Every structure is written in C-alpha cells, then in structure tokens.
Amino acid sequence: MRRACRLFFALATIAAIAVAIWSAPPEPSVAEWQSWGAETDWELSAIAHLLLQGEPRAQLFRDVVVLPLREANAFVNPDGWLLVTEGLLERLDGRDEIAFVLAHELAHLIKGHPRNLETNPTRLERIRTEVERGLGTSVVGTGLQVLVNAIASYYSREREREADEEAIRLMAKAGFDLTAAERALKRLSDERGFLSWFRSHPFLAERVEIVQRAVREWRSKAAPPPSLVPPSERAPEVFVELQIASWRGAERGLWQEFANEVQQWFWDALMEATKQGTCPFYPAKRWQRHRAVIWRLQVTPLSWQLSPLPTLAEWQRWEVRTQWLLVDDRERRVSTEERFSTTFSSTETARSAILSSAPLFARRLAKFVVQHCQEVTPLQAEAPK
Numbered sequence: 001m002r003r004a005c006r007l008f009f010a011l012a013t014i015a016a017i018a019v020a021i022w023s024a025p026p027e028p029s030v031a032e033w034q035s036w037g038a039e040t041d042w043e044l045s046a047i048a049h050l051l052l053q054g055e056p057r058a059q060l061f062r063d064v065v066v067l068p069l070r071e072a073n074a075f076v077n078p079d080g081w082l083l084v085t086e087g088l089l090e091r092l093d094g095r096d097e098i099a100f101v102l103a104h105e106l107a108h109l110i111k112g113h114p115r116n117l118e119t120n121p122t123r124l125e126r127i128r129t130e131v132e133r134g135l136g137t138s139v140v141g142t143g144l145q146v147l148v149n150a151i152a153s154y155y156s157r158e159r160e161r162e163a164d165e166e167a168i169r170l171m172a173k174a175g176f177d178l179t180a181a182e183r184a185l186k187r188l189s190d191e192r193g194f195l196s197w198f199r200s201h202p203f204l205a206e207r208v209e210i211v212q213r214a215v216r217e218w219r220s221k222a223a224p225p226p227s228l229v230p231p232s233e234r235a236p237e238v239f240v241e242l243q244i245a246s247w248r249g250a251e252r253g254l255w256q257e258f259a260n261e262v263q264q265w266f267w268d269a270l271m272e273a274t275k276q277g278t279c280p281f282y283p284a285k286r287w288q289r290h291r292a293v294i295w296r297l298q299v300t301p302l303s304w305q306l307s308p309l310p311t312l313a314e315w316q317r318w319e320v321r322t323q324w325l326l327v328d329d330r331e332r333r334v335s336t337e338e339r340f341s342t343t344f345s346s347t348e349t350a351r352s353a354i355l356s357s358a359p360l361f362a363r364r365l366a367k368f369v370v371q372h373c374q375e376v377t378p379l380q381a382e383a384p385k
Ligand SMILES: [Zn+2]
Pocket: 104, 105, 108, 155, 160, 163, 201
C-alpha cells in the first residue's frame, strides 16, 4: 500500500513538472506588458471588438498591446494577445488601415491557424537581438522569450491568403472602409525591416489580388461606418508636432543630432508635464495623430555660442538662443525666446555634453506647452472624426 502511495506521488510529481514545462513560459498579463513599456489603447481595443462582434470564436481574443518598437510588425499569439508595434502603426494612415492589419491578425486567431515555429538558431538569435535593442534593456526573461517566439513563428502561404480574405469579411461586417486594405498593403510593402510584418507574407501582387476579389464580394454587404468614441473619462487627445528648424552655422550637424535627441525625449517629457500641470489633455503619440487635435511647436535656433567660463579655466559653456512658437488647431499662437545653456569641464567633449542636455531641453519645451495651453485653446472634449 505504502509503495503504491509512493509511486502515485512520484507519478503525480512528474506529471506536475511536465505540465509546468509544457505551459512555460507563463503568459504575460497586461501589467507585465506594461512593465516593458507596452500599452493598451482604447481605439485599438474598440476596433478589435467591433471586428469580432458576433464571431463564434471571439472569446479567444484578450486585447491589443502596442509595443514600443520601431520595426513594423504585428502578430497574434496563441493566448489571444494581438501585439502590434508603434513602428507599424506609424506607417499606416488612419483608422481603417489599422483595422485591416488588426483584422488580418484576428483572422489567424479565430480560424485557429496553426503556426510553424522558426527553428534556425542563427535567425532566432538575430530576432532576439533586434527585440532587445528595440525595447531596451528593460526586457528580460520569459517575457522576451514569448515575444521572440511570437515573432519567429509564421503561417503558411495558404493561411496568409485565408487571413487576408477573412480580414475583408470582418471589416465589411464592422463597416470599415474596405479600400483601406489595398492602401495598407501597398504602404507596408515598402517596408524592408528585418522583422517586417510583410516579410513572412506572400508577395504583394498576390495579396492585392486576393484583397480586391474579397472587396468585390463584400462591398455590397458592408455595414455603415462605425463610430468609435473615447471613454468619457479620457482627457482630449492632443498631438504636439515638434518641429525643430535646422541651424545654418558650422555646427549644423551637432544641432541636428541634438534635435533628434530632443524628439526622442519629447513625448515622455510632455506626459510628465501634463501629469503635474493644470492642463487637461492627453499627449497623443505620433501614431494616434489621426484622431487627435494637432498643435505645432516650432523651435528655431537664433544663436550658438561655445565659450570658456571666465572664472573657471577648465570649464566651458554652451549656450543657444531659440525661438519657440506654439500654434494650435485654430491658428492661435504663443511665442517666446529662450536661452538654454549647459556647462561642462574639459574631461567631457562638447558633443557629449550638448547631447546629454537634450532631455532637459525637452522638459523645458513640455513645460512651455503645458503652461500656455489654456491661452492657446480652451480645451473641450471633442468627438473624434
Ligand atoms: Zn498573417
């Protein structure tokens, strides 16, 4: 009896380990996606739910997660998370083109398409490096492995054809503009990135033909365009387009590098500033601009000075005078002239000192926008177009 008992426990333990191995790596929750800088979005979730309305296998879907990667890619993992990169969304023009990409991925999910996993170790290693580089060092462990597996798996050509056809049916039923599918395909086929959404898919001409045929079939049965409304507690979304003019002096290259750095930091700075300020708006990202109010912030360099500090022989000071002009969607403007400077010792190069001051410059710009936003435009929640 005791022996039978022991045998039972041994078998149970082996079974438990086997289950643990089979189910590893654990599936990330929304919170875990967010810890990598990924986020969910009300519009993407709404589009996906509309596309899936009334579909028998809709319960397989969890949510859409936007990954902060420059590479253009989208994929759905077996647990129902639809992952899409900012890089892909930025390349698309508006809601209906986004709907096509989401519909294509959701089609794979609800049709239960089996995937082939990439097993070439060299290619897997390259994908892992790309993902790490894109997401920064914050991504570690099993989460990254899930992501790499998702990216490194592909569907057969036949499944891709099916997903394109099915995408058009889902779009027609939800009332999205069917002609957006062909536009999105053509736009994305220019994409040459290593992890490109397009790379694993059949050739462009073939996909366009499939889509055109499906559009002819579904056009007459299409629902009226949907209206997607942001959640009522959501502050109005404003996309602040930062335009930094070039500098004509000898230092134009370094100014350009500085400007690019400032662009990188600007959205985070704006997000931070709106949290502290009294200006009730949500800073939209570039890919969200199609649904946002658009303001322009123009920065023009007026003078550039690099000189030794009179009191401290080893120290230098960089100072730029710039003009800032904030223009809202009704062409109302606020402007100011700003001096910005940084001092550094001879142990540091001017280039590195200037570039490392970019986050501070971005924060100043963000503060300016938030301080003046009430003067520019009295904000009201507006229904999206
Ligand atoms: Zn596909």
